[in-house]
Amino acid sequence: MIEFVRANRERYLAELTEWIACPSVSADPARHPQVRRSAEVAVARMLAAGLQRAEVLETSGLPVAYGEWLGAPGAPTVLIYGHHDVQPEDPLELWESPPFAGTVRDGKLFGRGSVDDKGQVLMHIAALEAHLRSNGKLPINVKVVVEGEEEIGSPSFEAFLAREKDRLRCDVVVVSDTAVFAEDVPSLTVSLRGLVHWEVTVHGPANDLHSGYFGGLVVNPIEALGTMLATLRDADGKITIDGFYDGVRELAPRERAELEALPFDAAHEARALGVSELAGGERARLPLERMWRRPTLELNGIHGGYQGPGHKTIVPSWAKAKISARLVEGQEPDHVKRVVQMHLERVAPRGVRVDIVADGDVRAVTTSREHPAVGAAARAMERGFGKPPVFIGTGGTIGPVSSFDRILGLPQVLIGVGLPDDAIHAPNEKFDLNQFYLGIETMAYLYDELAETL
Numbered sequence: 001m002i003e004f005v006r007a008n009r010e011r012y013l014a015e016l017t018e019w020i021a022c023p024s025v026s027a028d029p030a031r032h033p034q035v036r037r038s039a040e041v042a043v044a045r046m047l048a049a050g051l052q053r054a055e056v057l058e059t060s061g062l063p064v065a066y067g068e069w070l071g072a073p074g075a076p077t078v079l080i081y082g083h084h085d086v087q088p089e090d091p092l093e094l095w096e097s098p099p100f101a102g103t104v105r106d107g108k109l110f111g112r113g114s115v116d117d118k119g120q121v122l123m124h125i126a127a128l129e130a131h132l133r134s135n136g137k138l139p140i141n142v143k144v145v146v147e148g149e150e151e152i153g154s155p156s157f158e159a160f161l162a163r164e165k166d167r168l169r170c171d172v173v174v175v176s177d178t179a180v181f182a183e184d185v186p187s188l189t190v191s192l193r194g195l196v197h198w199e200v201t202v203h204g205p206a207n208d209l210h211s212g213y214f215g216g217l218v219v220n221p222i223e224a225l226g227t228m229l230a231t232l233r234d235a236d237g238k239i240t241i242d243g244f245y246d247g248v249r250e251l252a253p254r255e256r257a258e259l260e261a262l263p264f265d266a267a268h269e270a271r272a273l274g275v276s277e278l279a280g281g282e283r284a285r286l287p288l289e290r291m292w293r294r295p296t297l298e299l300n301g302i303h304g305g306y307q308g309p310g311h312k313t314i315v316p317s318w319a320k321a322k323i324s325a326r327l328v329e330g331q332e333p334d335h336v337k338r339v340v341q342m343h344l345e346r347v348a349p350r351g352v353r354v355d356i357v358a359d360g361d362v363r364a365v366t367t368s369r370e371h372p373a374v375g376a377a378a379r380a381m382e383r384g385f386g387k388p389p390v391f392i393g394t395g396g397t398i399g400p401v402s403s404f405d406r407i408l409g410l411p412q413v414l415i416g417v418g419l420p421d422d423a424i425h426a427p428n429e430k431f432d433l434n435q436f437y438l439g440i441e442t443m444a445y446l447y448d449e450l451a452e453t454l
Contacts, residue, residue, distance in 0.1 A: 001134040005126065005440050012126050012440065013109065013433065015045065017102030019084075019118045020111035026062055026085035026152045035148050038084045039065040042121070042146045049129035051144070057164070061156035062148035066167075069128070070141045076454035077141040078447070079170040079410070081400060082121035082177060083150035086113035087425045094427035108430040115431035116424040120176040120416055121146055123436065127443035139451035143170055147400060150177075154399045161407045171454055172373045173404050174446070176439070178416030181262060181392050183432070186385040188377055189414035190367050191292060191393035192401055194327035196337050196360035200225070200344060201320045202304075203353040209315040219351035221319040222304045228354075229321060231347045232297055237282045239297050243339035247330030251293060259288045262390065292393030296326040297340070324360075326395060333361045362402045367412055376449035377413045384442030415446065 024038035025031040039056045046054035046067035054067035065084060070077070089099035089112050097103035102111040109119070124144065131138050145168065149156055161168065180187040204221035205214070234240050251259070266287050270277050281290040290296075304319030306312035325336055337358040348354045367374060369391050381389045394414075404410050417439035423429045 001130050001444055002441055004130045004134050005437075005444060008126070008130075009437050012122065012436070013104070016109065016114065016119050016122050016431075016436075017111070019045075019122065020102040020109075020113050021100050023089075023100045024085050024113070024148070025088050026149050027088055032062060035062045035085055038118075039063045039146070039148055042084050042125075043067065045122070045125050046128075046144060049125050050132035051128065051142075054144075057160070059149075059156040059160045064148060064160060065144075065146040067144040068142065069132075069138055070143075072138060072141050072451075075140050075451055076172070077143065077170040078450055079143045079145060079168060079173045080124045081145050081147070081173055081175045081404070082117045082124070083147040083400075084113075084118060084121065085148045085151045086116070086118070087151050089427070091427060096428055099427075099429075104433070107434065108432050109436070110428055110430045112429055114429055115418045115422045116429065117150070117177045119431040119436055120418065120439065123176060123417070123439040124174075124443050126440045127447065130440070130444050131447060139448050140454075141170075142447075143168060150398070150400060154403070157400055158403045158407060161403055165408065168408065170410065172450070173401075173408075173410050173412040174373075174377075175398065175401060175412055175414050176416045176443070177398055178394060178414045179418035179420055179422065180416070180435075181390060181420075183419055183435075185263065186381045186387060186389040186417075187392045188369075188374065188381065188389045189394050189416065190369050190374065190391050191329065192365045192414070193292075193295070193393075193395055193397055194331065194333060194364040194402060195362040195397040195399075196325050196327065196333045196358065198323045198337070198340060198344075198359075199320065199357045200228075200323060201318060201355045202228070202348070203318050203355065204351075205315065205317055208305075208317050211313040211315050214315050215313075218315050219349055220315050221352055222316060224349045224352045225302070225304065225319040225321055227349060228344055228347050229299060229302075231343070236284060237280065239295070241297075241339055241343040244297070244336060245295070246335060246339075247332065248295060248328055249330055251289060255293075256286070256289075258391065259286055259293075262288060262392070264288055288393075291395045293328055295328050295331060295336075296395075298324050298326075300324050326397065327362075327364050329364045329366045331364065333363060362397055362399050363406065365401050365405050365412065367414070371411055371413075372453045373411060373413045373450060376453040377415045377446060380442050380446035380449045381415065383445045384438050415442070417442065
């Protein structure tokens with residue numbers, strides 16, 4: 001089986017390059033035909049790998065590529081999740097090679113979707129093929145779901161899960177849309193943060209006013225908004241909203257020791273990010289604790305008043321801010337949305353009107369490292385990469401992971417092999433080919449390990 005994988009590396013590279021050439025940008029309606037074409041590519045590849053069935057499934061939005069092999073009666077059933085849509089390539093001028101060409105440089109494949117997430121989906125399809133071609137069968141039953149809307153927040157996915165609940169019935173979900181902690185540090189992600197949003201609009205006068213006549217008389221919405229936002233944190237970076245931290249637990253001594261043992265250089269990371277130091281958030285906390293295990297409240301954008309060249313001396317009619325929070329285990333999205341809104345309404349100055357729209361309901365997801373499937377994944381990664389993995393969190397959010405947890409109540413294993421510098425969502429996204437090839441071997445081992453464990 002592993003010999004088959006190693007003998008077909010060049011073919012896997014060619015297949016991934018061909019898939020990258022399909023610009024499946026879900027955010028751009030003009031490219032939605034390419035998103036459908038990308039789903040068709042995934043279906044064709046699953047059928048070529050030997051799956052018993054594969055087809056494009058419709059949703060209320062963009063299509064899902066689905067495949068299955070159910071030829072192992074009595075064996076566990078594993079659902080493999082990934083996505084085939086990609087982020088826009090902008091800004092194009094920063095790419096060193098065409099974003100949809102799939103260009104190899106220095107042992108890395110550059111192209112939009114190379115690692116996020118077409119390459120990591122292809123790892124699984126190639127591993128399934130290796131089992132079927134080498135052994136004539138799989139040690140487990142497999143269902144594969146490759147979504148087409150992950151990069152725009154998966155707006156149709158929960159309805160799809162509810163509709164297809166019977167079809168998708170399984171024992172565990174495997175997700176490969178994450179990264180390892182560092183090169184040569186194989187890792188399993190066991191926690192993802194959740195996500196909610198607010199759009200806050202402060203209304204002042206009915207129209208922009210002459211600042212000479214009305215400045216100092218009418219409350220300036222930009223000033224009012226700034227005053228409100230300044231109340232969200234204290235001088236040490238702690239969020240000051242009553243009830244915001246409800247449900248958040250402190251790290252256990254073992255968890256803190258594990259964070260401290262990881263090879264994280266805060267000064268090096270700051271230099272790589274172009275900042276003087278990692279001084280954001282709750283500064284009394286460990287940097288990795290802040291990244292993975294503490295909630296955040298971030299200002300994502302602010303707008304109001306005149307933005308053009310020169311000056312326009314006005315009291316603007318309105319000001320607006322976009323805010324998001326990353327949630328950790330124990331926090332309820334609806335509760336957080338409510339307490340933040342109540343706080344902002346309470347601290348709004350007199351003389352303005354505040355409208356707040358809250359959305360998002362993605363909970364944080366934590367998988368116990370004691371779960372048998374996580375143990376199987378750890379053994380598979382050790383066989384694939386030659387050393388046992390560390391257990392890590394991620395500060396990001398994968399909405400479908402929360403959906404599987406909430407709607408289907410399924411345990412999940414997050415076993416991605418990307419690198420932190422893969423530039424996902426940015427120009428020059430890449431997939432290190434050594435990670436890609438060893439990832440295929442790891443997934444091939446994973447199916448054996450899951451069959452024995454589950």
